[in-house]
Amino acid sequence: MDMYDKNAVGERIRARRKALDISQEELAERIGRVPKFCADIERGQAGMSIETMLSICSLLKLSPDQLLLGASNQAANSNEAELIIDALKQCTEKQRKDAYALLKLFLTAIR
Template identity: 65%
Template sequence: MNTYDKKRVGQRIRARREALGLSREQLAEHIGRVPRFYADIERGQAGMSIETMLSIGGLLKMSPNEMLFGQDNDGTNHDEIENILAALNQCPEKQRKDALELLRLFLSAVG
């Protein structure tokens, strides 16, 4: 069963915003909210209206399912993908290239 976890929602929103290179202030301005309120959403200290959620989702290209539960409508678990990418980003370049090559080999053997 999916539950609404404001902190996780805020973490997902922040991760996507940072990946897109937007500041909190820029995003708040684009959705017509004050930066303090938007920052509270990212910290999981404030909920948001459906209108605000749709505005954020539209700007960040996130579906409500992805934002709320970390899964897109097709069942893709974006939290798992973000964890994998974060782990790869912490690896030295050679290790990251080796890991990607192993993944390619694995996927070609499965498919």
């Protein structure tokens, strides 16, 4: 059985938060907690309630399994794809077309 590792959970929260370009202060505000508590969670110095964990999972677009036990490579790749899709959703039509052209160029170059 896997054990709950507060340090590993905190590292996963920090890594995902940074990947989504969310500050600790914004994370705290959006889940209704104080920044010091979020910092303590990320450092593995504090646990969290189920409600806090679910709020963090929702905000960071992680499943509780991914947060608590770590993501498999397949799940990590899925998360990267979701981040790309989320970024593209914020683009204009022209920006999406340009991004697609760059991606095609890149993929052709690495073959």
